[in-house]
Amino acid sequence: MSLQIIKSASLFSKMKGQWNELYSELVFATPFQTWEWNFLYWEYFRGNKRLQIVKFEDNNRLVGILPLCIRCQDGLRILEPIGTRGTDYIHLLIKTASSVEILKRFVNWFDKNRFDLLNLEDIPETAPYLDVLIDTFRSNGLIVNYNKAYCPCYEIELPESWNDYLVSLSKRRKMDLEYHRRYALKHFSEVALIHRTVGEIKKHFELHQKARLSKNDVGTYTNQKVKEFMDEFARVTFDKGMLQIIFLSMDNVLTASILGIEDKNRRYNITIGYDPNYAKYRPGSLLYGYDIENCIIKGIDIYDLSRGSDSYKNALGAKKKYNARIVAARSNETIEKYLKNQRRYWDDKDYAPTAD
Incomplete structure (x- = not known):
């Protein structure tokens, strides 16, 4: 299995066909995982962030895309998905059959490149790769802060x-x-x-x-x-x-x-x-x-009312579900620093306004 890092918008633009083909194969992926949402989000809200898309191929077949970028703040090199804070549902595009190998290689790459912190917000709690990701980080000696009920969301099963x-x-x-x-x-x-x-x-x-x-x-x-x-x-x-x-x-x-x-x-x-x-x-x-x-x-089949605990959602008969958050780093001190100042990070110019 090969790992490639996409760092330029020009290479990003050329991924459209294979990106959306992978998206269409993943039952759990939402429209916010399409190439269109991610590419346009990057074009409009990149700020001072740097592109860091991690692409995985197995025998020349695309099996995984982690649409990430680097944000630097308070001396921390933070790795997080494109669309963080402005997207209702964030996902890593990973074929389930390849998830163990993909995430093992990703965590090794993360550790080798000395990123300070991985911030994954608004990952649906039902994401099939969550447990594997957490276990892989911990088995590599990294600290993980996992909030399974980070943000309430609502949907109606019609x-x-x-x-x-x-x-x-x-x-x-x-x-x-x-x-x-x-x-x-x-x-x-x-x-x-x-x-x-x-x-x-x-x-x-x-x-x-x-x-x-x-x-x-x-x-x-x-x-x-x-x-x-x-x-x-x-x-x-x-x-x-x-x-x-x-x-x-x-x-x-x-x-x-x-x-x-x-x-x-x-x-x-x-x-x-x-x-x-x-x-x-x-x-x-x-x-x-x-x-x-x-x-x-x-x-x-499903009528999704997105994030937020608005009373009308309960009135419409919607069921509560949650987005999770994973913050991973080499030390508790780094995670505590990030979480303590998270509100200030949200107000930073490199965060796009939320689409709530």
Whole structure:
């Protein structure tokens, strides 16, 4: 098995075909592991970081990609994935059958190159390679801080019918959902779910910002670079048939929206928004209901609501799961220093704004 380090954007750009072929073979991988997300993220948010993609081939077959980069701060050389903090789900792209050998070689390479610390945030707790990675670090004499419940996330396992979904909800939530639909139809002649093209993404940005500002939050899309990144990612995923830009229309006024990605029979919602001027009609709740109903009709298996413990996720019948975090280094002192100052690291210019 060979190990190659990709350090230039030009070589990164040439990996698209084989990268996405590997992605398509990995059941656990999410759209955030596509070449498009990672390459665009690097292009927009690289800052002063240095590319350090670790590529593994076995008999000229690609079996693993670790999309990493180096960030230097407070004298530490920190190795972490592209997209850290701004990506709902981080994964290492590793074929399960090759995971032991890949991770053994990776840990040896990590140790040999004298990195100070490996920071893996937002790795889904169900990642099939987690235990192997932790055991391999420890067997090499490295210290590992493992937080299995680092960040709560939520998803809905969609049933075969809308009625089955309603049965799964609490009695109060079911009554609220039905009441909100009746109330909206009492005040508007038409309430409809509308799918739009990528050309409408600016309207989604606007609704997201309105919703966040109404809650005294700056919002994701106050940052122009984030808007440009998401706009470009939306365009490339639209061309691949993955993009979902969904609006709730009330008498032809767009009052709420969801920006999401669908792949491998799963929906991943990235950001949501609504117009606070229509808050009494519950446009966000209405949109979720109609959208979930539509996903059930389409045969979507999982409706992913991403990171964060928002109360509406429980109300929608979502199940809690967790992203894990692994921090590995040669000493407890280095790990303690990193964790103590992590909030300050998050505010550093080399961290992209989170897309929560």
